[in-house]
Amino acid sequence: MLECREIAYERDYVPVFSGLSLSLSGGDMLQVSGPNGAGKTTLLRLLASSLTPSEGEILWRGIPLGQRLGEFRNDMLYLGHQPGIKGALSPRENLAWLESLGAPGRETVDAALAAVGLAGLEDVPCHTLSAGQQRRVALARLRLSPAALWILDEPFTAIDRDGVAALEALILEHARQGGIVVLTTHQALGLPGVRLLALEPHGRA
Amino acid sequence: MAAPELPVTKAVRALLARDLTLAIRHRGEMANPLIFFVMVATLVPLGVTPEARELARLAPGMIWVMALLSSLLSAETLFLSDHRDGTLEQLVLSPQPLWLLVLAKVLVHWLVTGLPLTLLSPLLGVMLSLPAAGYGPMMASLALGTAALSLIGAIGAALTVAIPRGGLLLSLIVMPLYMPVLIFGASAVQQAVDGMAPSGPLAVLGALLAFSCLMSPFATAGALRVSLHG
Numbered sequence: 001m002l003e004c005r006e007i008a009y010e011r012d013y014v015p016v017f018s019g020l021s022l023s024l025s026g027g028d029m030l031q032v033s034g035p036n037g038a039g040k041t042t043l044l045r046l047l048a049s050s051l052t053p054s055e056g057e058i059l060w061r062g063i064p065l066g067q068r069l070g071e072f073r074n075d076m077l078y079l080g081h082q083p084g085i086k087g088a089l090s091p092r093e094n095l096a097w098l099e100s101l102g103a104p105g106r107e108t109v110d111a112a113l114a115a116v117g118l119a120g121l122e123d124v125p126c127h128t129l130s131a132g133q134q135r136r137v138a139l140a141r142l143r144l145s146p147a148a149l150w151i152l153d154e155p156f157t158a159i160d161r162d163g164v165a166a167l168e169a170l171i172l173e174h175a176r177q178g179g180i181v182v183l184t185t186h187q188a189l190g191l192p193g194v195r196l197l198a199l200e201p202h203g204r205a
Numbered sequence: 206m207a208a209p210e211l212p213v214t215k216a217v218r219a220l221l222a223r224d225l226t227l228a229i230r231h232r233g234e235m236a237n238p239l240i241f242f243v244m245v246a247t248l249v250p251l252g253v254t255p256e257a258r259e260l261a262r263l264a265p266g267m268i269w270v271m272a273l274l275s276s277l278l279s280a281e282t283l284f285l286s287d288h289r290d291g292t293l294e295q296l297v298l299s300p301q302p303l304w305l306l307v308l309a310k311v312l313v314h315w316l317v318t319g320l321p322l323t324l325l326s327p328l329l330g331v332m333l334s335l336p337a338a339g340y341g342p343m344m345a346s347l348a349l350g351t352a353a354l355s356l357i358g359a360i361g362a363a364l365t366v367a368i369p370r371g372g373l374l375l376s377l378i379v380m381p382l383y384m385p386v387l388i389f390g391a392s393a394v395q396q397a398v399d400g401m402a403p404s405g406p407l408a409v410l411g412a413l414l415a416f417s418c419l420m421s422p423f424a425t426a427g428a429l430r431v432s433l434h435g
Contacts, residue, residue: 050298051434073300082291088230089223100219101299103212 001025002047002149002180007056009042016042017199018055026148026178029171029191033184034199040184041081041153043199047182048078048151060149074103077147079155083138087127091118091137094126099144112143117163131158142170150174152183165190216301217309224313234282235317238275242322245271246329257334264333265394268343269350271329272322273387276351279318280358281375283310284366284429293366297433304422307429311359311421319351335398342397342407349410350390356414356421357382363428386413 001024008018016039024030032040045051047058049065049072058065060072085094095109107115113122116136126134135158142150150171156164168190171181175193210218228235249267250260287293296306326347330340361379365371393406 048298050294070300073298076298078294078298080291080294082289082294084287084290084292084295086223086227086290086292088227093223093226097219097223098295100215101295101301103300 001061002182003059003062004047004053005056005059007046007053007058009039009046009051010054011042020056022197024180024182024195026180027175029175029181029183029194030197031183031185031189031191031194032197032199033186035201038199038201040199044078044151044153044182044184045080048076049073050078075147076149076151077102077141077145078151078153079138079141080153081157083135083141085126085134085137088125090123090125091129091140092122094137095140095144098141103146106146107143109140109144112140113137115143116140116166132160132163135159136163139167142174148179150179150181150183152181154184154186156185156187213301213305216299217305220306220309221313224310225316228313228317235279238279238318239321239325241278242271242275242325243329245274246332249333260334261336261398264330264335265339265343265398266391267333268326268329268335269346269387269391269394272326272347272351272390273354273383275322276318276354276358277376277379277383279314280355280362280379281365281372283314283359283362285362288366288432293429294433297429303426303429307359307363307425308422311355311425314359315352315355319348319355322351323347335394338400339394339398342403343394345407346390346393346403346410349407349414350386353386353410353414353417354383356417357386359425360421360428363425363432365432366429367432386410389413 003023004021007020009016020043022030032043034040042051046053049058049069052066060068060075065072084098091113092109095112099109110122113119116139118133118136118140121129121133126137129137135155139155139159155167159167164187171183172191175181246268249263253263254260284293287296297303299306323344326343327340330343335343358375358379360382361375364378365375368374389406389409393403393410396406397403
């Protein structure tokens with residue numbers, strides 16, 4: 001479903017990576033690894049259509065990304081380092097408006113918050129929550145969104161051990177239902193069947 | 206029964222509600238440009254002259270210059286916090302048309318800066334002994350003009366959002382575009398004070414607003430995409 005053909009990206013005329021090809025179909029999980037500065041976030045932002053490759057092309061369901069951008073974005077959920085959670089808003093308010101940006105959700109906001117262990121904290125301002133709890137608010141979007149493609153940049157940051165296990169289960173379940181997950185992390189994951197992609201600084205992947 | 210809501214209208218409504226809620230929770234920040242506006246108005250009679258006749262001559266231009274500067278002050282904040290916490294990237298990556306979302310953000314920005322400024326302006330008129338004939342045209346010109354300023358400021362804010370301390374650059378970019386609004390806004394009030402009909406400059410202000418309403422959302426959406434590409 002998601003295919004990269006010989007993509008290259010350069011920032012200020014410095015190549016970040018080049019000649020990268022990969023192909024993911026329904027049920028695939030891809031873990032992108034590499035040292036800091038190897039271009040993991042850049043690759044994820046390319047896949048999320050936030051950046052466009054300098055060379056090569058990215059196809060979604062066989063069609064170049066640029067041609068069906070609206071459809072692709074309906075089918076894609078991107079959670080970056082800064083996932084867009086406002087400190088002044090409560091978890092419920094944050095999720096309710098983020099959900100309304102995309103296609104209608106699968107679960108209710110309250111159910112999703114309860115599932116990530118934030119029951120009872122729906123109405124407190126997010127800036128009073130811990131870093132891990134704020135990350136959980138963002139991760140609750142995975143339960144809301146009907147998107148087939150999940151692009152997660154360091155989703156395990158600040159998450160405790162139980163949370164990691166729950167998130168792994170959620171990712172496996174999504175893949176089992178035919179979804180695609182692309183993620184970066186420095187942790188060793190308990191995801192059977194995950195594919196690995198190691199990026200090296202300024203080199204070929 | 207109402208027709209099911211379109212995803213676009215749902216997204217725009219949610220964004221409007223969110224930005225208004227945020228504005229209300231960050232009242233202090235939002236009040237800054239207004240406090241600046243009132244403060245300058247109290248300082249002018251002290252610093253220049255308390256003589257009513259002299260002040261009345263200055264008032265139309267003074268009020269408009271202050272409105273422009275306080276609008277410039279607030280323009281910088283339009284996208285800044287959304288950029289820092291990643292909201293902007295979520296907006297750009299959403300399947301909804303970005304220019305509509307931008308328009309919603311600018312509308313809220315005007316509701317919390319331009320509109321209060323317009324409503325507050327009669328008070329400043331009194332402080333600066335504006336002749337009675339000037340009040341109506343002043344409020345009309347400020348209502349039209351500040352909306353145009355918000356739309357123009359959004360383009361500059363979008364261009365400079367990813368630049369650290371882009372405030373100065375923002376001023377340089379939008380200042381020339383602010384000029385026509387200032388000229389026609391101030392002359393609408395001046396003409397009314399001089400006993401002429403202010404409809405000419407007001408019509409030009411309306412045209413400026415219509416034009417910026419057409420151009421700014423697209424220019425701002427494009428500028429946001431460029432800024433996030435870095």
